[in-house]
Amino acid sequence: MIIRTLTVLTASAALLAACAMHEVDYQGEGEGFVGEGVAVQARLETPSVGTAGQDAADDPAVWASATPVTIGGVRTRGFVAGTDKKAGLYIYGIDGAVLQFLPEGLLNNVDVTEGLSAGGRPQVVLGASDRTPGKTGVALYLFDPAGTAGVQPWGVITSDVVEPYGFCFARRGTEVHAILVGHEGEVRQFILTVDTIGKPAAREVRRFDIGTISEGCAADEATGALYIAEENVGLWRYGLDPAAGATRTLVQPVAPGVLVADAEGLTIIEDGAARYLIGSSQGDSTFPVWRIDGARPEYKGRFVVGEGAVDRVTGTDGLDALGGPVGDAFPEGVVVVQDDINDAGTQNFKYIDWRDIRAALGL
Template structure:
């Protein structure tokens, strides 16, 4: 997910795990093989992060992006915001907009991460980060805080958790409904849980479950669009669903895009939204052919606008991606928006995250 002040730009995203029962089997790179890249408008990434610390494994998973109008301090470093990225074997990275590691939190088996503004603690506005957590003994949603007004060694810090009955938390995204902050958890077996998050008098997190539904089979990526009351979820081997963001809508949904060659290929993984002027877009990760389909979503129904792929350039291209996130407007050195994408097969070292200038994607697709 992505967040800029006064805008929720979700994102969130996603990972391929082990094979499960036949009904929920995850199909990696369906019909082509690892590293296959399907047709799409070519775009180059402009920089990349270092490899995550867990070498030789499927580890880097999902990013989130936050941009600040004024510089903030992270571990003694001034930055205009940051990118959070999970290593699902060991914890959470915080990166600068130049790709450097600013902080690492050894928090365990975190899968998807997202962030949102809108909560005050002791009268101070806080940025809240949440991550689906598969660590034995603490499965649920792990929560973190960042104080934008903090100084010195100011850092992202653990805040608490949202407990859940989901055995393997998988996808996660924040959403806003009016004044409420909602946390949406997607389980590996297709469970959907939605919570309202608030703060008690002691400054501790309080959650209230407001929806539970069953998606059907293995699912992960989710992203919200408050303006159209929409919650988008990728059911990895079925397609892209649009639910109501209002929890009262229950399990009602519409299939936006079924799994289909050269559009959205299993595994369908990450999802993020991006606002560009008066237009809003949804970007998905078509992991099976390493491409990224885009829909315009500010109208009555989503409109498919084409696909792009990340090819070799200053840094290597992207193959087999899991998660992605986007932020619009001025994002550090990116004047009109940034898209961050996990790269499964990196040219040097293990998995990492690529930074892509939104202007390059917009130009490639003629948006």
Template sequence: MSFATVAAISVLTASCAAVDPESVSDSAGMTIGTGVPVPAAGETAAVGTQVRDAADDPEIWADPRDPSRGVIFGTDKQAGLYVYGLDGKDRRFLPEGPLNNVDLRDGFTVTGREQVLVGASDRKRMGIAFFLLDPDSLNVTPWGVVPVQVSEPYGFCMGRLGGDTIAVMVGKDGDIAQFTVTAQDGKPNLILTRTFSVGSQSEGCVIDDATGTLFIAEEAKGIWRYNLDHKSGSARTLLAGAPSEILKPDVEGLTLLREGAKTYLLASSQGDSAFAVWRVDGPQADYAGRFSVVGGAGADPVTGTDGLAALGGPVGAFPEGLIVVQDDADTDGEAASTVRTRQNFKLVDWRAVKAAMAIN
């Protein structure tokens, strides 16, 4: 280690000692990650909560009738839910309290009208906070909170199985509750279908509607694959273990990106600010590699990454797909930082990922 490196670490340590520990990024000690570099294509405005761990999980919706129209959701786990345009600009903030993870499914009928159902894990009201997105006006309204029995609402994902809309709540201790979501008298209703335990602290989850698969990230141990059918109980297979050269704990957000007949699973490797990618539409998961988001388009690199979302096909200005990832330490310009003054979400062009990783 060079004298300059030692001096830099000493300065960083001294500066961190004088500030709130919450202002020290999860990515302290690293700048950008160790995957192949992919430049950011844009970013959202920072969430309103400053100098604390706040921005957590994004989700994307693009109008299938006109994919230039759509929104990005982003949670501030200290304060509520942000609604951004597909360009990352603020549209609205819903001060609904500490919401952790967010997901959605469109085509959900409420009082005879199809809307986009949005759900988020609510850590204060100990349940799922539901919202309705009007696909015509893009207006988002709170729909109601339904309590759930888990250790602490943490991870959350939604899916479809047959004609049912499914919600999965991941408790912080790794306890899982799965529900069927219905509209009852114009209000959200949950029907519990199964519970099981992952084993230890877990958060990220995502559902592949096409194959009926539930993926869950156990933060210190890796990614598990479950059958979404509640009759399968707790049977599972390990897709990728951690710690490893692919996943450096904590293993955080999970998302799926569909491109024609191909489906890719992306996972946040928070321990080294990178994203691992597998193709998962076949009987076995095929590992494709890892990437990290470096500075670009005026946005700084992504460090200490947490939640992420992806949507394939045309999405706003991204003709083949958009990825949105949480950045633990947002700064002005394209230089990295390990001081958490504010947090936001970075936008990544799927074409750039494919080119960097030689994905055909």
């Protein structure tokens, strides 16, 4: 893999970062405001998370299998993990139904990866930033596709970050990296391995500071890029290689009509030879999209999720996407987003067919 050397932050971007010293929520025209963007509709939704009347649902992660697996006694071709940041981790089916709930505490962002084996078999690994007092860091879980036990707690990566916030996995060759983003912009990057008795082991390989409150992160292994959203400043591209240090490029500053604070979740979807970065512009309930497989990210436009089979989406925090077949319902990929204001109850997650987004944006 070729790691591109990223340019140093420009003076104007540094000034912008220096001015953004405090968290600012919802820079649009009020709660539920939806900005301009091409319209799509969600195909289905999950039930409301269990914590009612609070900001609780936060971030999803999608995993798919070519063959059926068993979770909660149900045969499924994949799952969506979704955090209730007041209570724990939900495991949903491709149809949105709850398959499992793990009452694990104050989990914020969640991601999923492959590439590790435990107990003599390949495992699916889930990681979530954990703000539960006494165990702050990254909570880890295993799912054995060949088993029937569902998602099981595995261990924790301990960290000195006071309030773990954002989290994402990354692959660098055969290495599995776990990247934790603290509420105040502290970044800790670990290499995750399995020890001789099948437990997780983590070695910190990089730490740096973003500057102010940050959360969403997504890694593009093909170009060696790590994208991080600094909520009131903009979208940054770092090197995924730990040797890149804190060197970064400002991809998109917070600006009306493109990315409105808070800049929240980030995810990458592969569509054939193309790869797209999707962000959550929480301040105006839109989703900006960049094509990222070229020399530099290319902005392609924004979409909004309107009323349809289920209610519209507003104030999204976390989101995730997966290209290729995701069960029979999403043959070319799915985008799953948190919905802050859910007409049918408390917060939940909505599933959008990638084909609808691609057609709406003319990708």
